[in-house]
Amino acid sequence: MRDFCDRVKLVRYSTAHAVDSGLVRAPWRVTSGLLIAVVCLSCHVAAPPALTLATTTSVGNSGLLDQLAPAFHQYYGIEIHSHLVGSGLALQMLAKREVDVVISHAPALEAVALRERPDWRYRKIMFNDFVLVGPSDDPAKVKSASGVVDAMRRIASSPVKFLSRGDQSGTHEREEALWKFAEKRPPSDRLVVAGAGMGATLRIASEVGAYVLTDRATFSQLASSLRLVIVFEGGVSLLNTYAVIVDPSGPLGTSAVAFADWLSDGDGRGVIERYRVGTDVQAFNPWPRERQSQRPEDLPD
Incomplete structure:
Protein backbone atom coordinates (compact mmCIF):
# COMPACT_ATOMS: atom_id res chain seq x y z
CA MET A 1 0.00 0.00 0.00
CA HIS A 44 -4.42 5.86 5.25
CA VAL A 45 -7.77 4.29 6.26
CA ALA A 46 -7.02 1.50 8.73
CA ALA A 47 -8.82 -1.84 8.59
CA PRO A 48 -11.41 -2.37 11.37
CA PRO A 49 -9.98 -4.09 14.47
CA ALA A 50 -10.35 -7.87 14.45
CA LEU A 51 -12.98 -9.45 16.69
CA THR A 52 -11.85 -12.08 19.17
CA LEU A 53 -14.23 -15.04 19.42
CA ALA A 54 -14.32 -17.78 22.04
CA THR A 55 -16.31 -20.68 20.65
CA THR A 56 -17.10 -24.25 21.52
CA THR A 57 -14.66 -26.78 20.14
CA SER A 58 -17.52 -28.41 18.22
CA VAL A 59 -17.96 -25.29 16.08
CA GLY A 60 -14.25 -25.44 15.26
CA ASN A 61 -13.78 -29.22 15.01
CA SER A 62 -16.82 -29.58 12.76
CA GLY A 63 -15.31 -27.12 10.27
CA LEU A 64 -18.16 -24.59 10.50
CA LEU A 65 -15.92 -21.83 11.83
CA ASP A 66 -13.74 -22.13 8.72
CA GLN A 67 -16.82 -21.15 6.70
CA LEU A 68 -18.22 -18.45 8.99
CA ALA A 69 -15.07 -16.39 9.59
CA PRO A 70 -14.13 -15.71 5.93
CA ALA A 71 -17.77 -15.12 4.96
CA PHE A 72 -18.17 -12.48 7.67
CA HIS A 73 -14.85 -10.89 6.72
CA GLN A 74 -15.96 -10.66 3.10
CA TYR A 75 -19.22 -9.00 4.14
CA TYR A 76 -17.93 -6.57 6.79
CA GLY A 77 -14.16 -6.44 6.29
CA ILE A 78 -13.66 -7.55 9.91
CA GLU A 79 -11.40 -10.49 10.70
CA ILE A 80 -12.27 -13.08 13.35
CA HIS A 81 -9.56 -14.39 15.68
CA SER A 82 -10.83 -17.45 17.53
CA HIS A 83 -10.17 -19.52 20.64
CA LEU A 84 -11.61 -23.06 20.70
CA VAL A 85 -12.56 -23.71 24.32
CA GLY A 86 -15.35 -25.21 26.38
CA SER A 87 -18.46 -23.08 26.83
CA GLY A 88 -17.77 -22.50 30.52
CA LEU A 89 -14.33 -21.06 29.85
CA ALA A 90 -15.67 -19.05 26.89
CA LEU A 91 -18.23 -17.33 29.15
CA GLN A 92 -15.53 -16.56 31.71
CA MET A 93 -13.37 -15.01 28.97
CA LEU A 94 -16.25 -12.74 27.91
CA ALA A 95 -16.80 -11.68 31.53
CA LYS A 96 -13.12 -10.72 31.78
CA ARG A 97 -13.31 -8.97 28.38
CA GLU A 98 -10.61 -11.24 27.02
CA VAL A 99 -12.88 -11.86 24.01
CA ASP A 100 -15.56 -9.85 22.22
CA VAL A 101 -17.98 -12.64 21.25
CA VAL A 102 -18.89 -16.11 22.51
CA ILE A 103 -20.62 -19.03 20.80
CA SER A 104 -21.81 -21.41 23.52
CA HIS A 105 -23.91 -24.58 23.79
CA ALA A 106 -24.33 -24.86 27.55
CA PRO A 107 -27.79 -23.47 28.45
CA ALA A 108 -27.43 -23.94 32.22
CA LEU A 109 -24.09 -22.11 32.32
CA GLU A 110 -25.48 -19.44 29.99
CA ALA A 111 -28.43 -18.85 32.33
CA VAL A 112 -26.09 -18.31 35.29
CA ALA A 113 -23.94 -15.88 33.28
CA LEU A 114 -26.96 -13.87 32.12
CA ARG A 115 -28.32 -13.57 35.65
CA GLU A 116 -25.00 -12.06 36.69
CA ARG A 117 -24.75 -9.83 33.60
CA PRO A 118 -28.25 -8.98 32.33
CA ASP A 119 -26.82 -6.37 29.95
CA TRP A 120 -25.25 -9.04 27.75
CA ARG A 121 -26.98 -9.65 24.41
CA TYR A 122 -28.08 -13.26 23.85
CA ARG A 123 -29.47 -14.98 20.73
CA LYS A 124 -29.92 -18.63 19.79
CA ILE A 125 -28.43 -19.14 16.33
CA MET A 126 -28.56 -22.86 15.50
CA PHE A 127 -29.08 -26.39 16.76
CA ASN A 128 -28.24 -30.02 16.10
CA ASP A 129 -28.11 -32.96 18.49
CA PHE A 130 -25.86 -35.06 20.68
CA VAL A 131 -25.33 -38.75 19.97
CA LEU A 132 -23.80 -41.60 21.94
CA VAL A 133 -21.02 -43.36 20.05
CA GLY A 134 -19.00 -46.43 20.92
CA PRO A 135 -17.33 -49.59 19.61
CA SER A 136 -19.09 -51.23 16.67
CA ASP A 137 -19.67 -54.46 18.63
CA ASP A 138 -21.53 -52.40 21.29
CA PRO A 139 -20.58 -54.49 24.35
CA ALA A 140 -22.99 -52.55 26.61
CA LYS A 141 -25.92 -53.27 24.22
CA VAL A 142 -26.75 -49.58 24.03
CA LYS A 143 -28.38 -49.93 20.60
CA SER A 144 -31.30 -51.81 22.13
CA ALA A 145 -31.87 -49.25 24.92
CA SER A 146 -35.42 -47.97 25.37
CA GLY A 147 -34.24 -44.38 25.81
CA VAL A 148 -31.20 -42.29 26.58
CA VAL A 149 -31.53 -42.83 30.35
CA ASP A 150 -31.57 -46.60 29.79
CA ALA A 151 -28.58 -46.18 27.47
CA MET A 152 -26.57 -44.38 30.16
CA ARG A 153 -27.48 -47.02 32.75
CA ARG A 154 -26.31 -49.79 30.43
CA ILE A 155 -22.98 -48.03 29.94
CA ALA A 156 -22.61 -47.48 33.69
CA SER A 157 -23.25 -51.18 34.36
CA SER A 158 -20.94 -52.52 31.66
CA PRO A 159 -17.18 -53.17 32.02
CA VAL A 160 -16.44 -50.79 29.13
CA LYS A 161 -14.93 -47.35 29.69
CA PHE A 162 -16.80 -44.08 29.15
CA LEU A 163 -14.74 -41.08 28.09
CA SER A 164 -15.82 -37.75 29.57
CA ARG A 165 -14.84 -34.30 28.29
CA GLY A 166 -14.50 -33.15 31.91
CA ASP A 167 -13.90 -29.55 30.80
CA GLN A 168 -17.05 -27.62 31.75
CA SER A 169 -18.09 -27.58 28.10
CA GLY A 170 -21.64 -27.80 26.83
CA THR A 171 -21.09 -31.47 26.04
CA HIS A 172 -19.78 -32.11 29.55
CA GLU A 173 -22.76 -30.23 31.01
CA ARG A 174 -25.15 -32.48 29.08
CA GLU A 175 -23.27 -35.63 30.04
CA GLU A 176 -23.53 -34.72 33.73
CA ALA A 177 -27.26 -34.10 33.35
CA LEU A 178 -27.72 -37.52 31.73
CA TRP A 179 -25.85 -39.29 34.55
CA LYS A 180 -28.10 -37.47 37.01
CA PHE A 181 -31.23 -38.62 35.17
CA ALA A 182 -29.87 -42.17 35.07
CA GLU A 183 -29.13 -42.08 38.83
CA LYS A 184 -26.10 -44.18 38.09
CA ARG A 185 -22.62 -43.60 36.70
CA PRO A 186 -19.53 -45.73 36.04
CA PRO A 187 -16.96 -46.14 38.82
CA SER A 188 -13.95 -43.84 38.65
CA ASP A 189 -11.72 -46.45 37.01
CA ARG A 190 -14.10 -46.65 34.03
CA LEU A 191 -15.10 -42.98 33.82
CA VAL A 192 -12.04 -41.56 32.10
CA VAL A 193 -11.67 -37.77 31.96
CA ALA A 194 -10.10 -36.57 28.73
CA GLY A 195 -9.97 -32.88 29.65
CA ALA A 196 -9.82 -32.10 25.92
CA GLY A 197 -11.90 -30.76 23.06
CA MET A 198 -14.43 -32.85 21.18
CA GLY A 199 -12.15 -33.90 18.34
CA ALA A 200 -9.35 -35.03 20.64
CA THR A 201 -11.82 -36.80 22.96
CA LEU A 202 -13.29 -38.77 20.05
CA ARG A 203 -9.85 -39.86 18.89
CA ILE A 204 -8.94 -41.08 22.38
CA ALA A 205 -12.26 -42.95 22.69
CA SER A 206 -11.58 -44.59 19.35
CA GLU A 207 -8.14 -45.73 20.46
CA VAL A 208 -9.29 -47.23 23.77
CA GLY A 209 -12.67 -48.55 22.58
CA ALA A 210 -14.76 -46.36 24.90
CA TYR A 211 -18.24 -44.90 24.73
CA VAL A 212 -18.55 -41.12 24.51
CA LEU A 213 -21.19 -38.41 24.15
CA THR A 214 -20.54 -36.12 21.18
CA ASP A 215 -22.24 -33.54 19.02
CA ARG A 216 -23.30 -35.04 15.70
CA ALA A 217 -21.44 -32.49 13.55
CA THR A 218 -17.98 -33.21 14.96
CA PHE A 219 -18.53 -36.96 14.86
CA SER A 220 -19.75 -36.84 11.25
CA GLN A 221 -16.71 -34.79 10.28
CA LEU A 222 -14.27 -37.29 11.84
CA ALA A 223 -16.21 -40.57 11.51
CA SER A 224 -14.15 -41.95 8.62
CA SER A 225 -11.01 -41.86 10.78
CA LEU A 226 -12.59 -43.35 13.92
CA ARG A 227 -13.37 -46.89 15.06
CA LEU A 228 -16.66 -45.72 16.56
CA VAL A 229 -20.31 -45.85 15.47
CA ILE A 230 -23.50 -44.17 16.65
CA VAL A 231 -25.14 -46.46 19.20
CA PHE A 232 -27.94 -44.16 20.39
CA GLU A 233 -29.60 -41.03 19.01
CA GLY A 234 -32.85 -39.07 19.18
CA GLY A 235 -35.03 -37.48 21.84
CA VAL A 236 -35.34 -34.01 23.33
CA SER A 237 -32.74 -34.83 26.00
CA LEU A 238 -30.10 -34.92 23.26
CA LEU A 239 -31.08 -31.62 21.62
CA ASN A 240 -28.02 -29.36 21.28
CA THR A 241 -28.61 -25.60 20.97
CA TYR A 242 -26.03 -22.92 20.21
CA ALA A 243 -26.17 -19.24 21.16
CA VAL A 244 -24.11 -16.15 20.35
CA ILE A 245 -23.45 -13.87 23.30
CA VAL A 246 -21.87 -10.41 23.30
CA ASP A 247 -21.23 -7.57 25.71
CA PRO A 248 -22.51 -4.50 23.80
CA SER A 249 -20.57 -2.20 26.14
CA GLY A 250 -17.28 -3.95 25.42
CA PRO A 251 -14.36 -2.30 23.56
CA LEU A 252 -15.61 -3.63 20.20
CA GLY A 253 -19.28 -3.81 21.15
CA THR A 254 -20.62 -2.39 17.88
CA SER A 255 -18.67 -4.88 15.74
CA ALA A 256 -19.57 -7.72 18.11
CA VAL A 257 -23.29 -6.93 17.82
CA ALA A 258 -22.92 -6.76 14.02
CA PHE A 259 -21.41 -10.26 14.03
CA ALA A 260 -24.17 -11.57 16.31
CA ASP A 261 -26.88 -10.06 14.09
CA TRP A 262 -25.21 -11.48 10.98
CA LEU A 263 -25.36 -14.96 12.56
CA SER A 264 -28.89 -14.75 13.96
CA ASP A 265 -30.72 -12.73 11.30
CA GLY A 266 -28.35 -12.09 8.40
CA ASP A 267 -26.40 -13.95 5.75
CA GLY A 268 -24.69 -16.07 8.40
CA ARG A 269 -27.87 -18.16 8.54
CA GLY A 270 -27.28 -19.27 4.96
CA VAL A 271 -23.68 -20.25 5.72
CA ILE A 272 -24.92 -22.39 8.62
CA GLU A 273 -27.70 -23.99 6.57
CA ARG A 274 -25.48 -24.86 3.59
CA TYR A 275 -22.62 -26.36 5.57
CA ARG A 276 -22.24 -30.13 5.20
CA VAL A 277 -19.89 -32.68 6.78
CA GLY A 278 -19.03 -36.31 6.16
CA THR A 279 -21.30 -37.92 3.60
CA ASP A 280 -23.36 -34.77 2.96
CA VAL A 281 -24.69 -34.53 6.53
CA GLN A 282 -26.21 -31.16 7.47
CA ALA A 283 -24.09 -30.21 10.45
CA PHE A 284 -26.29 -27.50 11.97
CA ASN A 285 -29.79 -26.09 11.48
CA PRO A 286 -30.33 -22.31 11.64
CA TRP A 287 -32.61 -21.27 14.48
CA PRO A 288 -36.22 -21.00 13.21
CA ARG A 289 -37.12 -17.34 12.71
CA GLU A 290 -40.55 -17.80 14.25
CA ARG A 291 -39.21 -19.28 17.50
CA GLN A 292 -38.11 -17.38 20.61
CA SER A 293 -34.32 -17.09 20.77
CA GLN A 294 -33.45 -14.69 23.59
CA ARG A 295 -33.34 -17.13 26.54
CA PRO A 296 -31.14 -20.16 27.27
CA GLU A 297 -34.23 -22.34 27.79
CA ASP A 298 -35.72 -21.55 24.36
CA LEU A 299 -36.20 -24.52 22.02
CA PRO A 300 -36.42 -24.69 18.21
CA ASP A 301 -39.81 -26.45 18.20
Missing part, protein backbone atom coordinates in the same frame (compact mmCIF):
# COMPACT_ATOMS: atom_id res chain seq x y z
CA ARG A 2 2.91 2.36 0.77
CA ASP A 3 4.43 1.71 -2.66
CA PHE A 4 1.05 2.50 -4.27
CA CYS A 5 0.79 5.80 -2.40
CA ASP A 6 4.34 6.71 -3.39
CA ARG A 7 3.43 6.13 -7.03
CA VAL A 8 0.33 8.33 -6.63
CA LYS A 9 2.52 11.11 -5.21
CA LEU A 10 4.82 10.76 -8.22
CA VAL A 11 1.86 11.09 -10.61
CA ARG A 12 0.65 14.14 -8.71
CA TYR A 13 4.08 15.78 -9.00
CA SER A 14 4.33 14.99 -12.71
CA THR A 15 0.86 16.44 -13.36
CA ALA A 16 1.64 19.64 -11.52
CA HIS A 17 4.92 19.98 -13.43
CA ALA A 18 3.10 19.54 -16.73
CA VAL A 19 0.63 22.32 -15.85
CA ASP A 20 3.40 24.66 -14.76
CA SER A 21 5.19 23.98 -18.05
CA GLY A 22 2.06 24.77 -20.08
CA LEU A 23 1.74 21.21 -21.39
CA VAL A 24 -1.79 20.76 -20.00
CA ARG A 25 -4.55 23.14 -19.02
CA ALA A 26 -4.98 24.36 -15.46
CA PRO A 27 -8.48 22.85 -14.87
CA TRP A 28 -6.82 19.43 -15.04
CA ARG A 29 -4.80 20.45 -11.98
CA VAL A 30 -8.02 20.82 -9.94
CA THR A 31 -9.69 17.62 -11.20
CA SER A 32 -6.62 15.44 -10.88
CA GLY A 33 -5.74 16.96 -7.53
CA LEU A 34 -9.13 16.09 -6.07
CA LEU A 35 -9.04 12.58 -7.48
CA ILE A 36 -5.56 11.86 -6.22
CA ALA A 37 -6.38 13.35 -2.82
CA VAL A 38 -9.29 10.92 -2.47
CA VAL A 39 -7.13 7.99 -3.54
CA CYS A 40 -4.35 8.96 -1.15
CA LEU A 41 -6.83 9.38 1.69
CA SER A 42 -7.89 5.77 1.18
CA CYS A 43 -4.26 4.72 1.63
